[in-house]
Amino acid sequence: MDINYEYYKVFYYVGKYRNITKAAQALGGSQPNVTRVIKLLEGALGCQLLLRSNKGITFTEKGELLYERISAAFFQIQTAEEEIGSVSGQTEGTIVLGTTETALHLLLFQKLKEFKRENPKIRFKIYNYSTKDAMQELTKGAVDISIVTSPVSINRNFGSKKLLSFRELLVCGSHYRELASAKRHLRELAGCPWVCLGKNTVTYDMTSDFFLENGIMLKPDIEVATSDLMIPMIKNNLGIGYVPEPLAQPELEAGAIFQIPVYEEMALRTVCAVYDTKRVQNGCEKKFLAYL
Numbered sequence: 001m002d003i004n005y006e007y008y009k010v011f012y013y014v015g016k017y018r019n020i021t022k023a024a025q026a027l028g029g030s031q032p033n034v035t036r037v038i039k040l041l042e043g044a045l046g047c048q049l050l051l052r053s054n055k056g057i058t059f060t061e062k063g064e065l066l067y068e069r070i071s072a073a074f075f076q077i078q079t080a081e082e083e084i085g086s087v088s089g090q091t092e093g094t095i096v097l098g099t100t101e102t103a104l105h106l107l108l109f110q111k112l113k114e115f116k117r118e119n120p121k122i123r124f125k126i127y128n129y130s131t132k133d134a135m136q137e138l139t140k141g142a143v144d145i146s147i148v149t150s151p152v153s154i155n156r157n158f159g160s161k162k163l164l165s166f167r168e169l170l171v172c173g174s175h176y177r178e179l180a181s182a183k184r185h186l187r188e189l190a191g192c193p194w195v196c197l198g199k200n201t202v203t204y205d206m207t208s209d210f211f212l213e214n215g216i217m218l219k220p221d222i223e224v225a226t227s228d229l230m231i232p233m234i235k236n237n238l239g240i241g242y243v244p245e246p247l248a249q250p251e252l253e254a255g256a257i258f259q260i261p262v263y264e265e266m267a268l269r270t271v272c273a274v275y276d277t278k279r280v281q282n283g284c285e286k287k288f289l290a291y292l
């Protein structure tokens with residue numbers, strides 16, 4: 001199928017902004033011309049790609065599929081142009097990362113700081129996802145590397161590097177300090193109010209499975225969207241919960257929260273970098289993975 005590349009470029013910008021006028025401005029063209037090109041593309045492909053209404057533009061099912069592929073291709077084209085256009089001997093380009101909140105706080109903030117100091121011309125686009133969503137975006141080609149926390153299901157076409165291992169500690173605030181006075185079985189704490197990450201996260205699934213293994217159901221009183229909200233909730237005595245040990249340690253040392261010792265231990269967890277082995281990595285990605 002011989003379709004003008006410019007048609008796909010116009011379609012990409014319409015999809016990126018979900019707006020004909022904004023796409024025209026980004027392309028330096030006119031709104032009627034953008035509309036005409038979309039019509040030509042739909043005619044060439046033999047299907048409708050966009051739905052137009054007073055609320056704006058949405059994709060049809062086929063339009064959504066095409067945009068996923070086209071946006072992934074544009075990321076690669078832009079990266080290649082940056083690398084080829086580099087006139088210095090220093091590696092230059094952009095890396096698109098998908099990462100979880102936990103991975104950011106446990107590892108990535110510090111690593112990015114150190115890496116950027118040594119490689120100022122390498123740029124990053126960072127998107128915050130759950131582990132499941134970060135892996136999905138990697139599968140679609142929308143990100144170059146996903147930095148995620150286990151448990152994680154890795155496609156056979158993906159490679160991974162283990163970056164950090166950590167344990168989850170059960171902690172509480174001052175109101176529940178008595179629970180920290182003696183070692184207990186998890187089932188003794190079933191009636192306590194619990195704080196945990198939301199149901200769309202692998203952490204929730206892991207915690208729920210851990211509870212079931214020990215004969216109880218996880219019934220959280222509070223679910224939070226990101227891991228950085230866990231400790232403030234627990235410090236304010238809204239419940240008890242499991243927190244990664246590296247995040248809990250400073251608060252434990254400061255006496256702001258308290259560890260509840262339990263006989264049952266969760267499995268060791270890891271932060272890992274996952275990448276698509278079937279896609280050629282650029283120099284920036286290789287350098288960053290080696291650094292990690």
